[in-house]
Amino acid sequence: MKKLIINADDFGYSRAINYGIIDCFQHGVLSSATFMANMPGAEHAADLAKQNPGLGVGVHLVLTCGEPILKDHQTIVDVHGRFRKLSFYESAFNIELAEVYDEWKAQIERFLSFGIKPTHLDSHHHINTYKGIKDVFCRLAEEYQLPVRNNMDLPSHLRHPNRFEYYVEKVLKDEVSIANAFKDADTVEVMCHPGYLDKAVMGGSSYTYPRLDELELLTSNVVKEVLNNCKDVELATFKSL
Known part of the structure; x- marks a missing residue:
């Protein structure tokens, strides 16, 4: 059987996001999520994860959102002690990679x-793909012996799905779209960001209303039927790698 991992990023961002992810798991087709350990909703997400052991939960390593867990950083935070924005990394930047390693650990x-x-491991805003940070990410995956998201060129010894898909709406559109995603692949991860909206999301995230669209998609009877018609594809987590 081919394995489809439908993974929700941002588990732990806020209670609204957490409840949306769990609804997509309990009442929809979501199989996996990744956890933001530094965010205010982390403890709530951990409680929900324990109540739903069938949901695969990895670590969503954060460098561009909220505050770090460690408080002695100098190069990866701004003057207020918060993580620098993604825009900081989108041009030339200089940071101490040891700070990234310590914080992510x-x-x-x-x-x-x-x-x-x-x-498994992945990262917020795909920051694991950036200069130098990639090496830190791979080092931690090795140390903890965890599979990773296949969103960059990876060392051959790290476990990962054969393919990574960015657009859940495109992949789950119909049976043909799912078959195309599995062309030359036995395992596919598709990323998504479902969630309900609360003040934390509306005030802190640039990705708001589309979360509701994704939640509706992932819990729809149409998508459930599409997956049910794909007899050679089953929902899975990174544990299956």
Whole structure:
């Protein structure tokens, strides 16, 4: 059987996002999520993860949103002690990669402190693909022996799905679209960002209303029927790699 991992990013961002992700798992086709250990909704997300053990939960490593777990950084935070915005990394930048390593390790350890075993690693805003940061990401994946998202060129020894898809609406449109996603692939991860909206999301995220569209899609009977008609495809988590 071919394996389809439908993964929701931003688990832990806020209670509204968390409840949306869980609804997509309980009442829809979502199979996996990734956890933001530094965000205010992290403890709530951990409780929901424990109540829903069938949901695969990985670590969504953060460098561009909210505040870090460690408080002694100098190069990866602004004057207020918050993570620098993604725009900082979109041109020439200089940071101490040791700070990234220490912070991301602290995020993984906080995740583990909740008593949950991570299924994989990925990152917020795909920051793991940026200069130098990629090496830190791969080093941590090796240390914790975890699979990773296939969103960049990866060392051959790291486990990952054969293909990564950015647009959940495109992949889940119909049976033909799913078949196209699995062309020359046995395992596919498709990323999504479902969630309800609360003040934390509306005030802090640039991605708001589309979260509701994705939630509607992932819980729709139409998508459930499409997947049911794909007899050689099953929903999976990164544990299957």
